[in-house]
Amino acid sequence: MAGSGPINVTGNMVVGTGKERDPRTLEMTDVTYMQTKTSSCTLGVLNSTGPSPVLGSFEQIVNKSFDIASGIKDKAEAKNPPPGLRINGSYVSQSGFDVEFYPDSAVVSCRDATVARDYSVSPIGNKVLVNIQNGATPIQLEYKPDGKLVGSGSVEVDGRMFVGMKDRVENGVVVHDPVFNGLVIRDPVFRPMTDTCTLGVLAPGSPGTSGSPTTTQPALAPNNPPAATTQRAAGGNAVLTVTSLRMQAGARLLLLRDSFENALRKGGVQPPPGTSAMKVWLNACASQQALCQQAMAMTAPLVVSRTVIDANGKAEFPAVPAGTYYVFASTRYNNQPFFWDLRVDLRPGANAVTLDQRNSAPIN
Numbered sequence: 001m002a003g004s005g006p007i008n009v010t011g012n013m014v015v016g017t018g019k020e021r022d023p024r025t026l027e028m029t030d031v032t033y034m035q036t037k038t039s040s041c042t043l044g045v046l047n048s049t050g051p052s053p054v055l056g057s058f059e060q061i062v063n064k065s066f067d068i069a070s071g072i073k074d075k076a077e078a079k080n081p082p083p084g085l086r087i088n089g090s091y092v093s094q095s096g097f098d099v100e101f102y103p104d105s106a107v108v109s110c111r112d113a114t115v116a117r118d119y120s121v122s123p124i125g126n127k128v129l130v131n132i133q134n135g136a137t138p139i140q141l142e143y144k145p146d147g148k149l150v151g152s153g154s155v156e157v158d159g160r161m162f163v164g165m166k167d168r169v170e171n172g173v174v175v176h177d178p179v180f181n182g183l184v185i186r187d188p189v190f191r192p193m194t195d196t197c198t199l200g201v202l203a204p205g206s207p208g209t210s211g212s213p214t215t216t217q218p219a220l221a222p223n224n225p226p227a228a229t230t231q232r233a234a235g236g237n238a239v240l241t242v243t244s245l246r247m248q249a250g251a252r253l254l255l256l257r258d259s260f261e262n263a264l265r266k267g268g269v270q271p272p273p274g275t276s277a278m279k280v281w282l283n284a285c286a287s288q289q290a291l292c293q294q295a296m297a298m299t300a301p302l303v304v305s306r307t308v309i310d311a312n313g314k315a316e317f318p319a320v321p322a323g324t325y326y327v328f329a330s331t332r333y334n335n336q337p338f339f340w341d342l343r344v345d346l347r348p349g350a351n352a353v354t355l356d357q358r359n360s361a362p363i364n
Contacts, residue, residue: 236319
């Protein structure tokens with residue numbers, strides 16, 4: 001990459017550390033103090049130094065759990081993508097062929113057949129080509145100036161679909177987790193699925209909608225998070241806008257029919273007295289226990305819709321029927337995890353909520 005001339009960059013720098021009392025737990029926690037600073041640099045040639053990590057291990061586990069709950073059945077393990085351009089967000093076609101891009105992979109769907117594939121973006125002449133690995137028949141799409149992807153011909157997607165959960169059985173015995181109150185360990189069940197779809201014009205939209213979405217357009221950018229998408233559901237008359245200055249762009253949000261805490265308890269998580277089911281789940285994720293992803297699979301039937309925070313700290317959920325829902329989200333701020341399991345009573349029309357420390361879910 002190359003540029004020329006001077007540039008001023010205004011950002012934050014660390015000026016110290018200290019301790020402050022957490023308003024939720026009243027305990028003293030470590031905090032980092034930041035200060036705004038502007039520096040000047042001269043542009044020139046920038047050489048790649050190699051791939052950059054996508055997320056820390058804990059965030060990888062949590063985000064993969066979000067994928068299970070929100071219907072991404074076969075997303076690859078997070079890995080460090082190569083340097084260069086990436087596509088972010090979701091694209092749909094009229095034929096049922098969808099692609100949902102992440103920094104590390106592209107989730108390709110032909111109706112119910114879903115699989116995660118590696119991909120690359122290559123500027124060739126005056127074109128930008130997106131090449132998705134797909135066995136012996138790679139998929140090539142052209143990124144157009146209007147933000148759409150265009151391909152030709154047909155593609156066979158040899159993937160699988162998520163069909164439910166089953167108890168883990170080893171040597172004829174159902175396996176229980178000794179760490180979490182003897183809870184039965186359950187594993188996701190997938191069914192092989194192969195389908196063929198016709199390529200064509202793929203427009204930014206919500207995965208699985210296939211047809212004329214109303215959307216905030218995803219961006220072609222060097223490893224930026226996916227843009228938020230909006231799709232009006234059948235009978236939907238209430239739209240929820242979420243604002244959070246604490247959450248990073250690309251952070252995922254789910255809209256649930258019931259609270260995550262209730263879903264965990266109904267799913268069999270029995271926390272010790274004085275401890276929330278959320279805390280048990282977080283411990284499972286931090287120690288990479290099976291319960292982490294199992295819990296999100298329990299939550300899958302409750303998911304109404306999902307979205308992501310954009311670069312301005314905002315997100316908009318697809319329109320849903322007016323009623324009571326719960327916003328489930330997570331972030332890390334001052335090196336501390338924060339979660340929201342917030343009840344929202346949606347009226348017809350526009351609704352708005354701000355996620356901050358005051359309405360975050362207590363982790364006890």
